[in-house]
Amino acid sequence: MKKAILVTGAFGLVGSDLVPALQKKYGASLVFALGNKTIPKDFRGQLVKGDVRDLSSLKKIVTKYNIGIVYHLAGLLSVGGEKHPDLAWDVNLNGLRNVLDLARDEHLRMFWPSSIAAFGPTTPKDMTPQHTVIEPTTMYGITKYAGELLCQYYHSRWGVDVRSLRYPGLIGYKAPPGDGTTEYAVHIFYGLLKENAYNPFLKADARLPMMYIDDAIRGTMQLMAAPADKITVRTSYNFTAINFTPKELVTEIKKLYPTFKAAYVPDPAKQRIADGWPKSIDDTQARKDWGWKPEFDLPTMTKTMINGLKKKLAI
Numbered sequence: 001m002k003k004a005i006l007v008t009g010a011f012g013l014v015g016s017d018l019v020p021a022l023q024k025k026y027g028a029s030l031v032f033a034l035g036n037k038t039i040p041k042d043f044r045g046q047l048v049k050g051d052v053r054d055l056s057s058l059k060k061i062v063t064k065y066n067i068g069i070v071y072h073l074a075g076l077l078s079v080g081g082e083k084h085p086d087l088a089w090d091v092n093l094n095g096l097r098n099v100l101d102l103a104r105d106e107h108l109r110m111f112w113p114s115s116i117a118a119f120g121p122t123t124p125k126d127m128t129p130q131h132t133v134i135e136p137t138t139m140y141g142i143t144k145y146a147g148e149l150l151c152q153y154y155h156s157r158w159g160v161d162v163r164s165l166r167y168p169g170l171i172g173y174k175a176p177p178g179d180g181t182t183e184y185a186v187h188i189f190y191g192l193l194k195e196n197a198y199n200p201f202l203k204a205d206a207r208l209p210m211m212y213i214d215d216a217i218r219g220t221m222q223l224m225a226a227p228a229d230k231i232t233v234r235t236s237y238n239f240t241a242i243n244f245t246p247k248e249l250v251t252e253i254k255k256l257y258p259t260f261k262a263a264y265v266p267d268p269a270k271q272r273i274a275d276g277w278p279k280s281i282d283d284t285q286a287r288k289d290w291g292w293k294p295e296f297d298l299p300t301m302t303k304t305m306i307n308g309l310k311k312k313l314a315i
Contacts (some may be wrong), residue, residue: 017174079269239283242296243280
């Protein structure tokens with residue numbers, strides 16, 4: 001019997017695109033989506049309910065469905081983590097350790113996403129190196145950096161085949177936009193199509209690393225398919241595609257919708273988070289080790305987001 005795949009956080013920004021991609025590659029019967037509170041009514045596939053903080057229920061799921069690979073995506077993002085730091089610690093770290101324990105005990109292969117939030121104000125902001133100063137100042141960033149070290153520890157101590165990417169800001173249309181710091185770049189397309197206007201909550205020149213979701217999904221699956229001896233980073237790989245500012249994104253949108261209106265109204269809390277993150281990332285190691293190469297630039301991403309969201313919203 002073939003080993004099945006479990007995706008936690010299956011209905012978030014990454015999971016909403018990853019689950020269908022895994023279903024297409026491996027077959028819907030072998031992909032199990034773990035949901036807790038936010039489960040779409042129109043989901044088609046193998047659904048299991050549970051909480052990543054409950055180790056015993058996770059173990060039952062792994063045993064019952066013959067799970068061999070886990071994509072552990074469940075977690076609170078940056079803004080949510082600042083609103084609820086205790087919950088962020090519980091979900092992001094205790095949930096991760098539960099899955100790592102299962103991976104060790106049940107010989108699972110697993111993926112876990114880190115983030116550019118693991119970096120901090122003392123990190124070099126331009127072409128941030130793979131190995132550099134890391135001093136995060138948000139609870140989300142702290143849990144990501146601690147998670148990276150946990151992953152490395154479980155690999156070196158018990159040989160767990162856990163792989164990770166430091167996701168930049170991710171942009172997609174299948175999942176509703178959340179409260180992440182970079183998600184102005186998702187909200188803006190809803191504002192465009194619904195009201196022909198949107199006011200980004202970051203400064204006009206707040207440059208951040210970004211990536212269209214298709215690149216993120218392809219890179220994630222490419223990393224997981226790579227031979228183990230090619231994986232030289234067991235904390236988390238730098239991973240990027242493009243970088244831009246809110247003003248540059250607005251300019252690109254205006255090429256297609258000249259009457260689009262945008263005023264920049266920075267939210268102090270979100271801007272403070274963004275100020276501590278890199279402007280651009282050096283992902284040479286990922287390119288060297290397992291052949292990473294992005295496909296979407298800013299114009300292509302903008303057109304794809306608009307076309308996809310039009311279909312979703314029936315506009």
